[in-house]
Amino acid sequence: MAYDKFNILTSTAVPLPIENVDTDQLIPARFLKATERVGFGDNLFRDWRYNPDNTPKKDFVLNNPVYSGKILVGGKNFGSGSSREHAAWSVYDYGFRCVVSSFFADIFRNNCLNIGVLPVQVSAEFSEKIFAAIFADPNTELEVNLPDQTITLLATGEKETFEISPYKKDNMLNGFDDIDYLQSIKPEIEQFALQLPL
């Protein structure tokens, strides 16, 4: 599925300083029954966001009008658990284009990159600074610069660089995905398959 190209994103951010946020929290399994990619943003963090009677939980950050933006800042080991791409879809469909954490779970990070959400891994120290800055001023902005691979706290100018493979970077900048690439080398794949041991 096509996604919007990513270049430089300047936005306020939503802070979620909880560690080990797992994919069952991002999107509980009972919301995985769709056969199309629709409605996932509405159920992002469903059980942290809503009471059993579907009224919003006032103390959860997504229900706090003070915080908004296209960047979600999470605690360490963000996205652990299941391989459900629905978790990344929920993040994207809610309106986030970037997730910042000091550590990402492997499959979630990969899924994000495949659907146009940029995972930005920062140091634990910088993560603390970002949280402190947002809590001090919810209107503070972050700049995520993909071409330069930097993330900057605009209020102070403090910045860090982040890692992304040149291949994935090129994909994100242009809105390409892996299927486009794989389709282009199909004859090579078919040739390769002939010599496999199994």
Add this chain to the structure above:
Amino acid sequence: MSKTLFDKVWDTHVVRKIEGGPDVLFIDRHLIHEVTSPVAFLGLKSRGITVLYPERTFATADHNTPTIDQHLPVADPLSANQLKALESNSNEYGISHWGLGHQKNGIVHVVGPEYGITQPGATIVCGDSHTSTHGAFGAIAFGIGTSEVEMVLSTQCIMQPKPKKMRINVNGKLGIGVTPKDVALFIISQLTTSGATGYFVEYAGDVFENMSMEGRMTVCNLSIEMGARGGMIAPDETTIEYVKGREFSPKGEAWDRALAYYKTLKTDPDAVFDKELVFDGSSIEPMITYGTNPGMGMGISHDIPDAAHAEGGAATYAKSLGYMGFSEGESMIGKKVDFVFVGSCTNGRIEDFRAFTSIVKGRHKAEDVTVWLVPGSHIVEAQIKEEGLLDILNEAGFTLRQPGCSACLAMNDDKIPAGKYAVSTSNRNFEGRQGPGSRTMLASPLVAAAAAVTGVVTDPRTLIEKVEELV
């Protein structure tokens, strides 16, 4: 150059390496189920592309299926729709489909090995993180997202950077009542849920060498719970004995060729790992989790650690214990149990039911406990009956449900109610995993059995009279 088992299998499957990018990895076997595949098929249609090798993909319905009255139409319209989508997509592209009611239907990671789809030295993926299960055969097996399901359907390849390599050695004799599940929960408690992120694990040492294939599958299944993409164990005689003659295993000359390949599948003596860990198997006791991730586990006789000794921040730890209704320093022994679940791709195999039965035999189900026993497949279900386990279970007040993922992720009606406590042989104790508000304690089938007959968390070793009864 010396290679690890992982290197050998990976390198054999690299179609091409991309400069500054991932490897293009060929996938031998692709397993699909109803939840993570529909959007991938939609993607094929919207791009106007098709399935390249339908004979390399196998579909089974498991996540959403009911575990009682499977002969009746599925009541939940959304679940029914997903099951129908799997069937129609499979039929349209010529993919083997083992839907609800099919004799081969069952949990994808249970039926794959049972029918010989899982092969040593293969690359195996599925849109499910517990695909790591198949690593028990010396395969590279891991979970993928739906975009990647579409990649595999259309080109039989995915694009992955080669992970780092870790070897976890466990040697020594396991104590009485200590099962493969306990070994895995122990390792995860030592590494935490992120301790192996970025790595592919090889399990080595005599504890794994002496394990059955079922036990190895339980261990490899849980690799993802410490963040690893997958875990694998070098194939040996036990592996080959298991694989030989199964429906989709190679036959005749193809078997001879496969066997020659299997024999190459071991880590060279001087191969180097990025990280190597050693544990003493004799120090492991039956495990139980007390928190909301699988890393929050401990020996069942221990007390819940205080925040100062816990991994992660105090706020996260307090949130977790608060959710469970537990406090630092408490013992888990004697905690009330409302539900017991035995099943899932982690512990839904015949050995798990043998272990459960060994404890409940001659005892009776505790009055206030609801117990769900869910075999992983029809083969497991049939074995339970043939071996006479069902009679023992019935006599002790238990009944058997029908195969499926069931309360492991509670997508069907098998949900633990809010606030209730479950001892579960599944793989995740995340908040709400087994139903909104449910509280999960992960443990082995023996610990589950001890809870089922006493109604509280109980050290199964106190109920084991005859050692030889145990697997």
